[in-house]
Amino acid sequence: MSTRRLAQEQPESFVFSDTSTKDVEFWLNKFPEARKQSAVIPLLWLAQEQEGWVTLAAMESIAERLDMPKIRVMEVATFYTMFNLAPVGEHHIQICGTTPCMLRGANDLKAVCESRIGKKGATSEDGRFTWSEVECLGACCNAPMAQISNKDGHHYFEDLTAETLEALLDKLGAGGAVKAGPQNGRQTSAPEGGPETLKDESLFDGSRGKKLKSIPNAPQSSPEPSPEKKGHPKETTRDSQEKARTDSQQTPDPETKEDKKAVKAKDADGKKGGGDA
């Protein structure tokens, strides 16, 4: 692990640019006022994206903005190797030196950097390259690896050897384009020589898919109510049952003694009514 010290020469002041200020506001809006210190890493990153490195003045400015002790901001900036504590060259080569990469040849990569650029943390005389050693960058299955940061972004170069790293530095030094990812032809993180499982193309090309007749749990469109019912609550099943029960109570049952009279009277009324018509 490299020693993390602040640069000897520091600018006197730091101010977020107008563009960075918008991003600062974005991050501050993500946290409640009482928890705004949670934005310390994003703000340090924005300062680095703006200046190329994190200056002491930037740390102090961020501490003031977040109502944090300056030392707390310095602790964060000096702990994470993603923050550059001194200016870096056009291409920043970050060699992972953690155990899996070390066992797979990281020391050879460091030797290349030392011979071409200088001691750990050094910047080449032409300002094109800086190299540093960092801890695991999460690409251990393709060890050894390095992250190269430049104006095109931050890219991983994996399955490196001393020869492939030399070739990369040659191309970058000549202003050429380089291809990120595994440098030995490996397909992403598949085994060397190609995938050994899940090789059936039909697993991925969609040919096994069956068309859905409908989408489960999709919202159903309800029919437009008839004009006369608009504004009235729809009659529920419970309402219908209640209505049927009441109707049945009001309709005379021809089988009971009392109701036989009522049925007869009703029939007589019907005949009478029909005669009148």
Ligand code: FES
């Ligand atoms: S050990 Fe090097 S990427 Fe994890």
